[in-house]
Amino acid sequence: MRRSFAPSQKYRKNDSPIQNSPDSRVLKAFILPITITPKRTRGRSSDDRETKRKPLTQCNSQILFVSDHEDIIKKLSKPFKCPIANYEGCNSTKNLGIRKTKVKRALYDPNMPNALVLYAPPEMTEHEKLKSEGPLLVHVVVDPLLGNILRPHQREGVKFMYDCVTGVQIPGSYGCIMADEMGLGKTLQCITLLWTLVRQGPEGKPTIEKAIIVCPSSLVKNWNNEINKWLKGRLQAMIMDGGSDGKKKLQQFMQGQGRTAIPVLIISYETFRMHADILHTSEIGLVLCDEGHR
Known part of the structure; x- marks a missing residue:
């Protein structure tokens, strides 16, 4: 049954025939008013409910509320004030996040x-x-x-x-x-x-930062093998025994700095003479000449 055809809805209409009839007073006596009682809360009064939830703002006819916990946080979120009287600040030049210098x-x-x-x-x-x-x-x-x-x-x-x-x-x-x-x-x-x-x-x-080992061309790889044998791969070396890209490799070796740079160059006497101008562009700490009588 539709709600509009229900007896309670039908008799409430202004054009209802029952309201115009002589027995309408009798019918109204049997219809009791409907009242809605507010929900009861245990142990809380209306004053307590108002203090517990306070309106914060109103947006699009909707009221937002904030709890007591958020009120406490707001009271605590104040600018920091040093408890020491007449404190003007530290004159230290140290910065946070910088590792202190260790003892040598x-x-x-x-x-x-x-x-x-x-x-x-x-x-x-x-x-x-x-x-x-x-x-x-x-x-x-x-x-x-x-x-x-x-x-x-x-x-x-x-x-x-x-x-x-x-x-x-x-x-x-x-x-x-x-x-x-x-x-x-x-x-x-x-x-x-x-x-x-x-x-x-x-x-x-x-x-030193860089060193050059100069030796006959037949001993270039032998020197690299000896370094890897005794140092277990801890010292990286660049091998130069000729090639078309030799000039580029030498420039990279001379320009390399820091931990990523290759510290040792193994080169033959012939290649050393050909590219002597490049090897003089920066400082070399040590030069080892194998078969130095040559």
Whole structure:
């Protein structure tokens, strides 16, 4: 049945015949008014409900309410005020997020067994360290990967070469000649010296950034194999034994800087002479000449 045809709807119309009839008063007496009572809340009065929910704003005839928790958050969201009286701020120039400078230390422990120390800084007290104006010097220790396999005469040879190339052996002179007989490990000694200079120095940073190994063309790959054999791939080297793109490779080697740069170049004597102008564009820390009598 449709709602418009229901008896309650039919008799409420103004044009209803029952309202115009004499018995309309009797019918109205039986129709009771419908009232809607508000929903009761347990233990809360109308005043409490008004304080609990307050109107925030009105938008498109819809009222939004905010809870007490949000009211508390609003009261707390005030500008920070230092509790220290008469505080004007810190005069420090330090910035957040920047790593603090660490104390300079040797790359390897000079006191460990079988350690080969190539440089030892002068002993200083803590008071003298604070008063010293120069950089703090640290020990230079050969990598244990190589130091533990060096024979006694090879350890002396590495120490001799290090003193010569750093100017300690003869002040003002930087260089030496390694003229041992075959089979005494000249290549291993040179690789140890090269790896030490590339990795560390007395000032806590590498002594050199780039090195060139010049050798006959038949020994270029042999030098690369020896480096990978003793250093287990820790030192990356660029091989140059000719080719059409040799000039481009040399320019990349000379322009490379930072950790991504290749520190060692292995090149033949012929290629070295052809591109000598490129190899003079920047500083080279060390040059090793194999078969130097050539």
